Amino acid sequence: MITVKELFSKKELKTFVKFPFKLYKDSPYWVPPIIKQELETFNKDKNPIFKDAEARYFLAYKNNEIVGRIAAIINWLEVKDQNQKKMRFGWFDFIDDQEVSAALLAEVERIGKENNLEYTEGPVGFSNLDKVGVMTEGFDSIAPMVTWYNHPYYVKHYEALAYKIEKEYSESKFPFENVKPEFFKKAQELIKRRYQLTALKFTKTSEVMPYTDKMFDLFNESYSSLSSFVAITDIQKEYFKKKFISFVNPEYIKFVVDKNDDLVGFAIVMPAFAKALQKANGKLFPFGFKHILKAKKKSKDVIFYLIGIHPSYQNKGVHAVIFNEYYETFTELGIKTCYRTPELEDNEAIHKIWKHFFPVVYKRRKTFRKNLK
Template sequence: MVTVKQVQSKSDLKDFVKFPFSLYKGSPYWVPPIIKDEMESFDKSKNPVFENAEAEFFLAYKDNKIVGRIAAIINWLEVNDQGLKKMRFGWFDFVDDLEVSKALLDKVWEIGVANQLNYMEGPVGFSNLDKVGVLIEGFDHIGTMITWYNHPYYQKHYEHHGLVKEKEYLENKFPAANADPKLFEKANELIKKRYGLREMNFEKSADIMPWVDKMFDLFNESYARLSSFVRITDIQKEYFKKKYISFINPEFIKFVVDEEDNLVAFAIVMPSFSEALQKANGKLFPFGVFHLLNAKKNSKDVIFYLIGIHPKYQNKGVTAIIFNEYHYTFKKRGVVNCIRTPELEENMAIRQMWKHFDPVTHKRRRTYKKEL
């Protein structure tokens, strides 16, 4: 018999965070989070997302052993500002037992009905900067620090319990050598001249900080039309600024500004921390921090984390400026592979942007939906 209990204590929350460590023990593809960071992201006194969202966390037990977990989330910005009466769920992991996955989904269902919401969708996080989607293809590729990995049986569970495909996300990669400068060097100069634009490169994180709020404003503006988008609030900007910007190599952040220094485009690339996180196995100390610092300095794989372009400049070739700058940075750093974060299948603008680099789709993931 399966028993589901709500997470109440810090000890329960640690069990919630650590469950996948046993579920994926020995997997060469699963990338563990840093336990301390994961705990903090669920701490309602530390993560500002809880200003506009609420979450309940559940653990499933069978024979006194933890066999599954789920987070039930309501983002009130989404519900009230956008009128999307959606019950979110994420961090959904379970052994291959249909009774376990059903018991956890039933908890989400109950909360959604109690709050008079219309449907449930997952796996998703609190906002657009969180992980998204259950992996349905590409199980033999290593995960990243910004995606979930899961066993192949997960899809069967979603569909068995009556959830249907809602959104599909593609993950692509290409060799850095495919970014042939002949494709964008000439366009780079033409676009800059035509629109009065210039690139901005950075050597220190401190030089980026004054621009970060503008970057998140542009992020909100760039993605507002996408069906899954929930804007980032001012308090979240401060949180992400402190948590992430100093972690990214300054030369991997590129801005494009107009003649009045208005930000019109940005891109953030991260070194791949996947193998370093596997070595750290959830702990920064004593050696985890050294693995991460080594990856930050020496990783030959990079992840295109975010790209934002002002709607006024979309489809006008502004990305040629960004890619021209990355070409020089990647060449200097000896970057070999470029990996992209999950992108909505319906986002044709982003797919057009990458087409010249001959990307290969190596993973697919989905969110699933069920009416309440």
């Protein structure tokens, strides 16, 4: 018999966070989160998303043993401002037992119906900067820290419970040697002159900070047309600054500004932290931080985390300016492989940007939906 328990205390939430450590203890591809950071994500006093969202957390038990978990999420900005009557769910992990996954999703569906929502979708996080999607291909490669990993059996559970595919994502990679400067070197010089643009270079995180609010504003503008997009609020900007920017090498952040110093394009690349996080095994201290710091300084693999171009400058070649900056930086640092985070299959604009680098899709993932009415 399966029993489901709702969680309330910090101790219970820590158990929630640590469940996948047991579920994936034998996997060479699963990447553990930092436990402290994961708990802060769920902390209403620390994560400003809770000003506009709410979440409830559940663990499933079988024979007094934890066998699954799920977070039931409502983003009220999405529901009220965008009229998307969506019940979100994420952090959904379970043993290969249909009764377990069914019992957990039943809690999500119940909460959705109680709030007069029209459908569930997951796995997703609170916002567009959270992890997304259940993996459907690519189980034999390590997961970047910005994505979820899961066992292959997850997908059949969604299908058996009448969940339908809602969105499809792909993750690709390419060797840096595929990047040929002739595709953008001359073009970027012409574009900078024509539109009076300047590429900014950073060597210190403190130099980046004056531009971060503008970056998040541009992120909101450039991604607003995509399905499922929920804008980042002002208070969330401050949170993400502290959470993300310090992890990123300042030389991996590229901004392009116009003659008025207004931001027209940006990109954020992160070192590949996955193997360092595996060594850290959920803890920053005493040795985890050392592994992460080493990866930040020495990793020869990088992940393109975000790239955004102002709508009025899209299709004008601004990405060529950004790629030229990265080409110079990565050549100097001896970067070997470039990875991309999950991108919507129907985002044709982003796929065109990368085509000259001949990327290979190595993972696919999907979100699933079920109507509640």
